[in-house]
Amino acid sequence: MSNVLAIAHKELKGYFASPIAYIVIGFSAILFGWFFINLLYYFDRMSMQAVAGFGGGPQSMNVNEVLIAPLFLNVSVILLFTLPLVTMRTYSEEKRSGTIELLLTAPLTDFQIVMGKFLGGLVLYAAMLAVTLVHIGFLFAFGTPEWQPVATGYLGLLLMGACFLSLGLFVSSLTKNQIVAGMITFAVFLLFWVINWISSFTSPTTQGILNYLSITEHLNDFTRGVLDTKHLIYYVSFIAFSLFLTIRSVDSERWRG
Amino acid sequence: MIEVQHLTKRYGPTTAVDDISFRVEPGEILGFLGPNGAGKTTTMRVLTGYMPPTEGRAVVAGYDIFEQPIAAKRRIGYLPETPPLYPEMTVRDYLTFVSKIRGVPRAERRARVNDVMERTRVADVAQRHCGKLSKGYRQRVGLAQALLHNPEVLILDEPTAGLDPKQIIETRQLIKQLGGDHTVILSTHILPEVSQTCQRVVIINKGRVVAIDTPDNLTSRLRGSETMYVQIDAGANGAVQDALAAVPGVTHVAQTESRGTVASYEVNSDSGRDIRRELSAAVVNRGWGLLELRPLRMSLEEVFLHLTTEEAPHE
Ligand SMILES: Nc1ncnc2c1ncn2[C@@H]1O[C@H](COP(=O)(O)OP(=O)(O)O)[C@@H](O)[C@H]1O
Ligand SMILES: [Mg+2]
Numbered sequence: 206m207s208n209v210l211a212i213a214h215k216e217l218k219g220y221f222a223s224p225i226a227y228i229v230i231g232f233s234a235i236l237f238g239w240f241f242i243n244l245l246y247y248f249d250r251m252s253m254q255a256v257a258g259f260g261g262g263p264q265s266m267n268v269n270e271v272l273i274a275p276l277f278l279n280v281s282v283i284l285l286f287t288l289p290l291v292t293m294r295t296y297s298e299e300k301r302s303g304t305i306e307l308l309l310t311a312p313l314t315d316f317q318i319v320m321g322k323f324l325g326g327l328v329l330y331a332a333m334l335a336v337t338l339v340h341i342g343f344l345f346a347f348g349t350p351e352w353q354p355v356a357t358g359y360l361g362l363l364l365m366g367a368c369f370l371s372l373g374l375f376v377s378s379l380t381k382n383q384i385v386a387g388m389i390t391f392a393v394f395l396l397f398w399v400i401n402w403i404s405s406f407t408s409p410t411t412q413g414i415l416n417y418l419s420i421t422e423h424l425n426d427f428t429r430g431v432l433d434t435k436h437l438i439y440y441v442s443f444i445a446f447s448l449f450l451t452i453r454s455v456d457s458e459r460w461r462g
Numbered sequence: 463m464i465e466v467q468h469l470t471k472r473y474g475p476t477t478a479v480d481d482i483s484f485r486v487e488p489g490e491i492l493g494f495l496g497p498n499g500a501g502k503t504t505t506m507r508v509l510t511g512y513m514p515p516t517e518g519r520a521v522v523a524g525y526d527i528f529e530q531p532i533a534a535k536r537r538i539g540y541l542p543e544t545p546p547l548y549p550e551m552t553v554r555d556y557l558t559f560v561s562k563i564r565g566v567p568r569a570e571r572r573a574r575v576n577d578v579m580e581r582t583r584v585a586d587v588a589q590r591h592c593g594k595l596s597k598g599y600r601q602r603v604g605l606a607q608a609l610l611h612n613p614e615v616l617i618l619d620e621p622t623a624g625l626d627p628k629q630i631i632e633t634r635q636l637i638k639q640l641g642g643d644h645t646v647i648l649s650t651h652i653l654p655e656v657s658q659t660c661q662r663v664v665i666i667n668k669g670r671v672v673a674i675d676t677p678d679n680l681t682s683r684l685r686g687s688e689t690m691y692v693q694i695d696a697g698a699n700g701a702v703q704d705a706l707a708a709v710p711g712v713t714h715v716a717q718t719e720s721r722g723t724v725a726s727y728e729v730n731s732d733s734g735r736d737i738r739r740e741l742s743a744a745v746v747n748r749g750w751g752l753l754e755l756r757p758l759r760m761s762l763e764e765v766f767l768h769l770t771t772e773e774a775p776h777e
Contacts, residue, residue: 211562215548222550307546307607310510311563312535459513461473 208313212321213328216295220329225294229287229329234336240279241340248272268350273341274428277358280337281421284369285394291329292373293387295322296455300381309459315452319374323448326370327363334362354430361427364440368420369394371447378454397421463488463615463645464509469518471504478504480669481518483719486662488614491641493660493677494649501669502649503543506619509647510540523614523645536565539613539644541621545604549593553584553603556592557610564611574610581636582606597624605633609640616640618648622655634659656680673728673758675716689758690729690741695751697723702750709744711737728758 220226248271299305308318344350372393377386401419405412416422420443423436464486471479479501486492494502508515509522511531520527525534548556557575566574579585582602587595592603601624608616621637622630637659640646650656656663657677665672665680673680673689696702706715706729714730731737738755745752 208563211559215551215559218555219548219550302546302549303542303544304546304548306507306512306540306542306544307560308563310512310535310538310540310542311560312532312565313563314532 208317209321209324212308212313212318213324216322216325217328219294220291220325225290226329226332229290230333230336233283233287233333236283237276237280237337237340240276244272244276244279268344268348269354269430273344273350273355273358276340277362277428278421278424280362281365281398281424284366285391285398287333288326288330288366288369288373289387289390289394291326292370292377293390294377294383295326295374296378296451297380297383297386301383309455315455319448319451319455322374323367323371326374327367330366330370331363334359334366351430354428357430357432358428360432361424361436364427364437364444365420365424368440368443368447371444371451372397375447375451375454378451378458463490463523464492464647465521466505466509467519467521469505469508469520470516471501471508471513472516477669479508479515482664482666482669482671483518484664484671484674486645486647488645489642490662491637491646491648491660493656493663494647494666495651495653495656495663496649496666497651499668500651500666502651502666503619504669505666506540506542506617506647506649510538510617511535536611537614539608539611539616541604541608541616541618543619543623545600545607547592547595547600547603549591551592552589553579553592553595554588556603557606560607561610566611574612578606578609581609583632598626598629601625602629602633605636614645616644616646616648618646620650621648622650622652671718674718675728679714679716679730688731688735688737690731690738691718691726691754691756691758692729692741692745692752693724693726693754694745695724695753696748697750703727705744705748706741709737709740711735711740724753726754 220229248268251271296305299308341355345352373386373390376390376393377383380386380389397418397420401416401422403415407415417439423439426433426436466482466484469479469482470477482501482505484492494505496502507513509520509527511527511534514528522534523537525537527534548559551559554575557578558571561571561574576585579588582605584599584602584606587599587603592600595603601621605618605621608618618637622633625633634655637646637648641661648659657680660677662674663677663680664674692706694702702725703715703717706712706727709729711731712729713732716728717725718728719726729737729741742752742755
């Protein structure tokens with residue numbers, strides 16, 4: 206465990222020693238703020254209409270459903286652009302500069318190395334999410350949203366991001382070139398993001414499969430405050446499988462030399 | 463302390479290391495001498511567990527590097543050909559990180575880091591970023607990194623490459639001090655380097671071991687003597703080396719390999735004198751089997767031609 210923490214710590218220091226951490230956190234804060242303001246404006250207008258048209262009063266407009274849930278779903282857009290930056294150098298840069306030789310000849314297992322890198326990325330991502338707590342805190346200060354959907358929503362976001370991170374680690378382990386790694390990671394993320402767009406044109410079975418594969422599709426229930434083991438299992442097995450592939454990739458690279 | 467047995471490493475169709483075997487005794491400094499592309503780096507990468515061999519095995523500090531990699535790696539300090547530094551880390555942070563993954567106990571880390579920085583003379587750049595170091599400092603931080611956990615075995619790939627003459631002398635002195643307490647393998651393509659630092663030399667060319675001997679004997683061979691390779695099946699009789707040395711004209715005999723009753727020798731003789739007749743007679747008259755007898759001189763010369771004999775720093 207201390208080995209995993211040592212690697213994670215090193216990764217985190219690397220992020221903050223380069224512009225990556227600041228770009229990722231800054232960019233996500235700005236985008237999140239933009240989505241937040243837009244949805245807030247929309248929410249405001251909707252509540253006005255609700256008052257004028259149907260006389261239900263603002264109370265009937267649920268801030269969780271109309272504002273927080275869509276806001277969380279929009280975060281996947283942010284991850285699409287930022288998380289490739291987080292993972293692209295993890296293995297690629299070590300391979301290019303030769304520091305991978307230090308890690309692979311130290312008394313560490315491949316599992317410890319990949320877990321350390323994964324954990325480092327995850328902590329940076331958690332810092333990214335932590336910034337968004339400010340906006341959500343604002344809603345709690347001026348309104349009375351339910352906290353459960355917010356909590357499960359954050360859990361969902363953390364898991365979804367972890368999926369992207371583990372996938373990015375795997376792509377990074379395939380090439381020496383971090384730019385190539387970043388671009389492929391983005392392309393693969395995009396694929397998982399849009400995979401269910403065509404599902405409505407296909408047969409019900411295909412539709413089910415495509416929806417199941419879509420990383421973002423599984424986030425819906427989390428943002429509504431529903432904790433379904435189906436989604437938990439999807440995310441956790443996605444992460445485990447990507448990390449497993451990463452270990453295999455590092456090991457097969459060894460054999461090829 | 464280190465035992466390499468019939469090690470072969472192929473990269474696809476290229477055979478980088480071809481069936482090499484040698485041993486290193488505890489406390490010994492062994493030089494690994496060969497021109498560029500000889501397979502030195504590849505051998506070291508196998509010995510340090512960076513990559514598995516295609517065939518053969520290596521036992522380091524009592525542990526098979528492939529079967530028990532973690533136990534073996536704990537006992538190895540390794541300076542790769544390119545010092546593995548993280549440019550954005552300061553020298554001190556870097557060494558602290560390496561001491562963590564090398565399993566140095568928390569309480570000893572600070573002292574160990576300070577100690578190796580002293581010994582490798584990098585203490586003055588402790589707060590500098592690794593990416594901003596000169597080649598000489600980078601090489602020495604790489605060496606510092608290899609010493610952190612006080613390993614039984616040190617594997618140093620071209621430790622003096624890129625250093626200026628003064629630094630080369632200092633580094634060689636440091637390596638010599640390390641011998642005795644540590645078992646050291648260092649690679650180089652500079653001939654004088656091995657005679658100054660090493661007790662024994664393995665000469666490797668095109669992936670094959672050409673000679674294993676002391677630097678003095680190698681130098682005398684270089685001065686125009688001839689070398690014969692003989693393989694003898696002497697049964698239970700052990701005094702082959704003495705018998706060969708007693709042949710007129712023979713100046714030196716070294717055993718290179720032995721398997722069961724069969725052993726291989728390299729026999730040196732004065733140049734210009736063909737000792738093949740006397741040599742075969744000496745073997746056959748004792749009732750031993752002469753399995754192979756051929757001159758080695760050409761291959762050795764070929765290797766030496768490609769070695770750098772000048773002390774001037776390269777690159
Ligand atoms: N990763 C690799 N892939 C393919 N061939 C390699 C690789 N590394 C080394 N080689 C080849 O193996 C041979 C031995 O290389 P190396 O071990 O680096 O020699 P040295 O360290 O003695 O200069 C060379 O012919 C080299 O081109
Ligand atoms: Mg080399």
